[in-house]
Amino acid sequence: MALAKLSNAARIWLICAVLVAGLIGWFLWPRAIRVDVATIDRGEVRREIAEEGRVRVHDVYAVAAPVGGLLKRVQLEAGDEVSKGDVLASISPADPSLLDARISEEAAANVAAARAALALAEADLDLAKSDEARTRQLFERGFAAKAALDRTQAGMRAASSVVAQRKAELARALAAQGKPVARARSLTQVRSPASGRVLRVLLESETVVSAGTPLLEIGDPAQIEIVAELLSQDAAMMREGAAAFVDNAGGGEPVAATVHTVEPYARTKVSALGVEEQRVSVILHLSDETSSPRPRLGHGFRADVRILAFEEKDALRVPTDALMRQGNNDWSVFRVVDGRARLTKVSIGDGDDRYRVVVAGVAAGDRVVLFPGDALRDGDVVQVDTK
Helix, strand or coil: CHHHHCCHHHHHHHHHHHHHHHHHHHHHCCCCEEEEEEECEEEEEEEEEEEEEEEEECCEEEEECCCEEEECCCCCCCCCEECCCCEEEEEECCCHHHHHHHHHHHHHHHHHHHHHHHHHHHHHHHHHHHHHHHHHHHHHCCCCCHHHHHHHHHHHHHHHHHHHHHHHHHHHHHHHHCCCCCECCCCEEEECCCCEEEEEECCCCCEEECCCCEEEEEECCCCEEEEEEEEHHHHCCCCCCCEEEEECCCCCCCEEEEEEEECCCCEEEECCCCCEEEEEEEEEEECCCCCCCCCCCCCCCEEEEEEEEEEEEEEEEEEHHHCEEECCCEEEEEEEECCEEEEEEEEEEEECCCEEEEEECCCCCCEEEECCCCCCCCCCEEEECCC
């Protein structure tokens, strides 16, 4: 009745107002956010550390010339089998003038190289001393930090150590220059110190050699090990006997291995990005229990290794893609409860980039949002994407 008493214009304005209010309400009404979800379940959680490794023969014998003389042409080739005591090479007496000239030139070259290295080390020491003195003056005046002074002092001590090392190398070169050399007085046969295969022939052609010249390398390819250089923080978690796998070892299936040794010291290496890293050598041995044929790996071959750092067979796990940082150390997930996203704090354990172990916060069967993003808030209405 009240609407009938209104004029046509008033009716139109009232209808427009209702439509506008309806539109505003429609726009302001919370819409469901489409999300992907995963279900908290129990299963295997593991974390592997992958790194490139190098294969090496466990015991490599470097065979050197026991005396100076004329080395006969070596008939052996890399890969040939040898037994302990087999003749590898023969050295006959050489013209003493040829041998003496070669030894003298080598000794003189070693002395010259040692002198040059010593001069370079002394120049670095002088520069380090100048830097230390200049930094000390700035520190005493209050223009340099104590850390800067400590660094220059450490650099000066390191340069002093290098100078001492270079002096010792020069003394060794001078001693070798005047040291009498053993010469072959008759045909001398160089015999294999162990059974195995020839890994490398360092000198093949007939030539005059001095005592101590490397000739061949002998080793047993069946006794191989793999060395991987891990970051020190990863190596600290390694334990002897830990399971490992070798990929790209000449076959389609990974080859089982175990961690044999974690070396107790680290080396400083520079990465491809120019970052200094502390690397520790971890030595792996192939497992004898593997049913697959042993791979045909040789000394110096490249292989990819994966070392098992953590494994739990039946763990309550959450997908890593569902985790979000809360503060500095806390983690949380969005649980889907009655069509709404509920922010839930969780406590997690070890894991990899796929799953993490759940310690507390959620239970098996709970559904959590994957890739929640910054737009999702606690209490938002969500619609599970069924794709």
